[in-house]
Amino acid sequence: MYEHDVIVVGGGGAGLRAAIGAHEAGADVAIVTKLHPVRSHTGAAEGGINAALREGDDWELHAYDTVKGGDYITDAPAAETLAQDAPDNVVQLENWGMPFSREEDGRMSQRPFGGLSFPRTTYAGAETGHHLLHTLYEQVVKRGITVYDEWYVTRVAVSDEDDPNDRECYGCVAWDIQTGEIAGFRGREGTILATGGDGQVFDHTTNAVANTADGIAMAYRAGVPIEDMEFVQFHPTTLPSTGVLISEGTRGEGGILYNSEGERLMFEYGYATNDGELASRDVVSRGELTEINEGRGVDDEYVHLDMRHLGEERIMDRLENILHLAEDFEGVDGLENPMPVKPGHHYEMGGVETNEHGQTCIDGLYAVGEVACVSVHGSNRLGGNALPELLVFGARAGKHAAGEDLGEPEIPVGKTADAEGIEESDVDFPVEPGALAASSAAVSGDSPEEIVETAREAETERIERLLEKEEGVNHAEVRSKIQKSMTANVNVFREESAIEDALETIREAREEYQDVYVADTSRTFNTDLQHTIETRNVIDAAETIAMGALAREEFRGAHWRKEHQERRDDEWLKHTMISWNDGTPELWYRPALLEGENQTYEPKERHY
Amino acid sequence: MSTQTPDTDETDPQAERMARKEERAAERDEASSKPDVGDDAITLKVFRYDPEVADKQEPRFDTFHVPREPGITVLDALIYARDTYDSSLTFRHSCRQAVCGSDALFINGSQRLGCQTQVADLNDSDTVRVEPLPHREVVKDLVVDMDHFYDQMDAVEPYFSPTEEPDGEQLQSRENREKIKMSTRCIWCGACMSSCNVAAGDNQYLGPAAINKAYRFYFDEREDDERQEERLQIIEQEHGVWRCQTQFSCTTVCPKDIPLTEHIQELKREAVKSNLKFW
Numbered sequence A: 001m002y003e004h005d006v007i008v009v010g011g012g013g014a015g016l017r018a019a020i021g022a023h024e025a026g027a028d029v030a031i032v033t034k035l036h037p038v039r040s041h042t043g044a045a046e047g048g049i050n051a052a053l054r055e056g057d058d059w060e061l062h063a064y065d066t067v068k069g070g071d072y073i074t075d076a077p078a079a080e081t082l083a084q085d086a087p088d089n090v091v092q093l094e095n096w097g098m099p100f101s102r103e104e105d106g107r108m109s110q111r112p113f114g115g116l117s118f119p120r121t122t123y124a125g126a127e128t129g130h131h132l133l134h135t136l137y138e139q140v141v142k143r144g145i146t147v148y149d150e151w152y153v154t155r156v157a158v159s160d161e162d163d164p165n166d167r168e169c170y171g172c173v174a175w176d177i178q179t180g181e182i183a184g185f186r187g188r189e190g191t192i193l194a195t196g197g198d199g200q201v202f203d204h205t206t207n208a209v210a211n212t213a214d215g216i217a218m219a220y221r222a223g224v225p226i227e228d229m230e231f232v233q234f235h236p237t238t239l240p241s242t243g244v245l246i247s248e249g250t251r252g253e254g255g256i257l258y259n260s261e262g263e264r265l266m267f268e269y270g271y272a273t274n275d276g277e278l279a280s281r282d283v284v285s286r287g288e289l290t291e292i293n294e295g296r297g298v299d300d301e302y303v304h305l306d307m308r309h310l311g312e313e314r315i316m317d318r319l320e321n322i323l324h325l326a327e328d329f330e331g332v333d334g335l336e337n338p339m340p341v342k343p344g345h346h347y348e349m350g351g352v353e354t355n356e357h358g359q360t361c362i363d364g365l366y367a368v369g370e371v372a373c374v375s376v377h378g379s380n381r382l383g384g385n386a387l388p389e390l391l392v393f394g395a396r397a398g399k400h401a402a403g404e405d406l407g408e409p410e411i412p413v414g415k416t417a418d419a420e421g422i423e424e425s426d427v428d429f430p431v432e433p434g435a436l437a438a439s440s441a442a443v444s445g446d447s448p449e450e451i452v453e454t455a456r457e458a459e460t461e462r463i464e465r466l467l468e469k470e471e472g473v474n475h476a477e478v479r480s481k482i483q484k485s486m487t488a489n490v491n492v493f494r495e496e497s498a499i500e501d502a503l504e505t506i507r508e509a510r511e512e513y514q515d516v517y518v519a520d521t522s523r524t525f526n527t528d529l530q531h532t533i534e535t536r537n538v539i540d541a542a543e544t545i546a547m548g549a550l551a552r553e554e555f556r557g558a559h560w561r562k563e564h565q566e567r568r569d570d571e572w573l574k575h576t577m578i579s580w581n582d583g584t585p586e587l588w589y590r591p592a593l594l595e596g597e598n599q600t601y602e603p604k605e606r607h608y
Numbered sequence B: 001m002s003t004q005t006p007d008t009d010e011t012d013p014q015a016e017r018m019a020r021k022e023e024r025a026a027e028r029d030e031a032s033s034k035p036d037v038g039d040d041a042i043t044l045k046v047f048r049y050d051p052e053v054a055d056k057q058e059p060r061f062d063t064f065h066v067p068r069e070p071g072i073t074v075l076d077a078l079i080y081a082r083d084t085y086d087s088s089l090t091f092r093h094s095c096r097q098a099v100c101g102s103d104a105l106f107i108n109g110s111q112r113l114g115c116q117t118q119v120a121d122l123n124d125s126d127t128v129r130v131e132p133l134p135h136r137e138v139v140k141d142l143v144v145d146m147d148h149f150y151d152q153m154d155a156v157e158p159y160f161s162p163t164e165e166p167d168g169e170q171l172q173s174r175e176n177r178e179k180i181k182m183s184t185r186c187i188w189c190g191a192c193m194s195s196c197n198v199a200a201g202d203n204q205y206l207g208p209a210a211i212n213k214a215y216r217f218y219f220d221e222r223e224d225d226e227r228q229e230e231r232l233q234i235i236e237q238e239h240g241v242w243r244c245q246t247q248f249s250c251t252t253v254c255p256k257d258i259p260l261t262e263h264i265q266e267l268k269r270e271a272v273k274s275n276l277k278f279w
Helices: A012-023 A059-069 A074-093 A127-144 A216-221 A281-293 A312-318 A318-329 A386-401 A449-467 A476-487 A496-515 A525-552 B014-033 B073-083 B146-157 B174-185 B191-195 B195-201 B207-218 B227-233 B249-253 B260-277
Strands: A002-010 A030-031 A146-149 A150-161 A169-176 A181-195 A232-239 A256-258 A303-306 A338-347 A351-353 A365-367 A575-581 A586-591 B040-050 B058-066 B104-107 B108-115 B128-129 B138-141
Touching: A002 A012, A002 A169, A002 A386, A002 A575, A012 A030, A012 A127, A012 A181, A012 A386, A030 A150, A074 A127, A074 A386, A127 A386, A127 B174, A146 A150, A150 A181, A150 A216, A150 A449, A150 A525, A169 A449, A181 A216, A181 A449, A216 A351, A216 A365, A216 A525, A232 A281, A256 A281, A281 A303, A281 A338, A281 B040, A312 A318, A318 A338, A449 A525, A449 B128, A476 A496, A476 A525, A476 B073, A496 A525, A525 A586, A575 B108, B040 B073, B058 B073, B073 B128, B108 B249, B128 B174, B146 B207, B174 B207, B191 B207, B191 B249, B207 B227, B207 B260, B227 B260, B249 B260
Parallel strands: A002 A030, A002 A181, A030 A146, A181 A365, B040 B128
Antiparallel strands: A150 A169, A169 A181, A232 A338, A256 A303, A303 A338, A575 A586, B040 B058, B104 B108, B104 B128
C-alpha cells in the first residue's frame, strides 16, 4: 500500500493545481494518473481563462455573466467564488511563468468571448490550455511532488455505511498499466478526483480518448450523487471529420459564421441579433444545426467559419494554432478559405456533486475540474470558464484536503434529512436503469487500511475475472453502440422517444457488458483491459445523462426538448441529482441557489 | 516486470488459459481477417513485441488491411486495426490532435505523430510501416519507455524560478514573448530525441527537447540575470549544448516546427559570450 496525506487522481489542470494547493498547505501529496500529466486533455483547451483583472471589469460582472450563461441554475456561491478567486489565480499562473499573450504595454492580453459583458478572457495564443498544463506541471516538478504516471485508478476506497453521507473515503485502488500491479493508495487526509470529462460517451467529440467519465462513475458507485448530467455542451465550432476544436477565440477575434447561402446566419435568422457569433455556445450550436437541418448547411453537414478578413498578421499573432489544426486535420488553409465547422460534444456541465471547497458528501472524497459539478456552469458553460474553474476549485480542494480552513461552505452536498427543498422524481423510464444486480463500490472494514485493502482485493478480483474470461464480447463494440446512440438521440436537439431509445440501448449495452472479455493476455501495458474497464464507466455516465434528459421537461441552456420549448422557472429552478443507491438509481432534485453575496440573481429571459 | 510466461510451466492454469486465448485469437484473426476493406486498402505493417506473450517475445511485424477513407491518419489506421482485428495491439494515444504528444512513432522510416500524419501524405501510401520510436526501450508493441526522456527534461530545472518571488503581474514585452514562443510549443513527444544520433550514442546528452526547455527559460526576460547564469551552467555541462553536431534531424522531425537546432546554436553563442565576459 502506498501512503500519502493527499492523493490526487488525475494529472490534468485541476489535478495539478489541487496537488500544488495541498503541497503549499504542507501536505505530502501524490498524483496518480492514467496518463503522464503533460498528456492530459487540459492541453487541448484553446481559448483562454476568464478573470476580472482590468479596470472597468469586476468580479460581480463575471459572476453575473456566468449565472446568466448557465440559464439561472448556476449556484450563485459557486459562480461568485469562481469570479472572486479567478484574478489571483491568473496572476499566480503568470508568476509561475506562463507565457501569456501580451499587450504593447507588456500586460497580459484579454479578448472578447461568448456571453461575456467584458473582454476578460486571458489567453496564450490559441493554445492557452497547453501552456497552462505545462506551467502547472513545471511547478509540480519544482516542488518534487510524487507522480505515479500511467497508473489507472479504478475505484475509490469508501466505507459502506447505509447512508452515503456517513461514509468515509480512505484512498483508492490503482492499477499500474506498465506492469499490471494492483495497489491500494491510502490518502490519510483526502482523495481528490480530477479525472476530467466524459467525451467518450459521444462519437463526435473534441475530447480525448482518455476522457471516459472515470471519476464520475467511481464516485457514483461509491454513493456520491451525480448532478445535472443532462447539461452537455456541444461546441459550435468543431472540424466535421474529426471533432477537433476550433477555438471560440476565432469568433472572439472577429471570425464570422456563414451558411451555404453566404448569409451571416446568427443575424440573418435571428438566433442572436445583438451578439451574433459571440452569443453563448448553446445558442450558436442550435443556430448552426437549424441551418443545416433546414437545408442551408454546406454539403448538408456543416457551416463556414471565416477569419480571412482578420488578416495574416493578426491571425498569426493570436490564432496561429487554428491555422495548424485546420490544415492538419481538415486540409483547409484558413488564410485562403473559410473553415468547415459543426457542433460537436465538448464539455460536461454536470458531474460529481461538490460544494465550493470541492468536498463531496463522503468525508475525505473531493472532486474538481470537469468531473465535478459545483455547480458553476449551470445548464451551459461560458467559453473561458473551464480553466478558471479548475484553477480556483483545484486550489481550494487541495488546500482544504490538506487541512486549511476555508470557512463554512454555502453549498449543501448529499441527500440529507435536513436538506431544504429536496424533491423526489416520479419520472417513468422505459427500462429499469442501473446495475443488473445490486452493486456498490463501498466496502466494510475495521480500519482505514483494511478498507483500502478490501477495495484492492475487490478490484483484483474484477480485473482477474476480465482477464480470465476466455471469450465473449469486445468492449469496443459496446462502447461504440453507446456512442452512436447518444450522438443520435441525446444530442443538441432532444425528444422524448429518442431519449427513451437511448436508455434502451444503454440497457442492452449493460447486458452485453456482462459478457465482455479481454483478448490480450498480457500483464504488460494491457490497454485492452484498460479500455474495457473504462467502457463500464462510459455506460454509467451515459445513463445518467439520458435519465436527466428524459426527466427534465423544459428547455434550459444546452438542454433543448422538442416537446417542451419553454424554460419553466416555476418548476425547474433545480438541479437533477442521481444517486446510485446500490445499483437502483434514484433521481431527485435540489433547488438551485440564486442568492448571492450582494444580489439575488433573478431569472430573466436570456438574449444575446 | 513479470516473468510469467506460458511456456515455463506446462501445468500452470494461467499459462494454459493464455495459450487457449491465443489460439482462439488466432482463429478469430483468420476468420475476420478479410472484412470488406475495399480494393485499395492500406497495408499496415506494425511492429509487435510483448515480453510476456510467447509468440511475441521475438519481435515481428503483423500486417493489417485497413480501408482507405479520405483523410485517414496513421493513428486512425492503428485504431481500426486494433478495434477490428486484434484488441491486443498496443500504442499510446489520447488527444488525436497533436497536442498531448503521446503517439510519436516511427512511420515509414521517420519520427512522426500518428494523429498528425495522413496516410495519403506518406511517400508510400500503400504500405505503411509503423514501429516504436528508435533508441528507446520497447515496453510492448509501439509503446516505448519514456522515463529517460522525462529524466533529461527534469535535468534542466524545467520550471520558472526567479531569484525573487514576483509581486503581482509581471510585465513581458511582446518581443520577448515572441522570442520564446516557438520554444514553449514543445509537447514532449520525444520525436527529436529519438531522431538524434548524438543522443543515441551518449545517453547522458540532454538532447534537443531538454535544451529547448532550457532555452525557453533562459530567454524569458521575467527571470533575472543570476538565474540565467545558473541555467547556462546546466546546459554548458559536458553532456549539454556542445554535444550537438547540428545535423538538424531534430528540427526536421519536430511536429510543432520548433527550430530546435537553431535554439541549441543560440545557447552555444550565449555560453561563449558569457565565458568571454569572465576572462
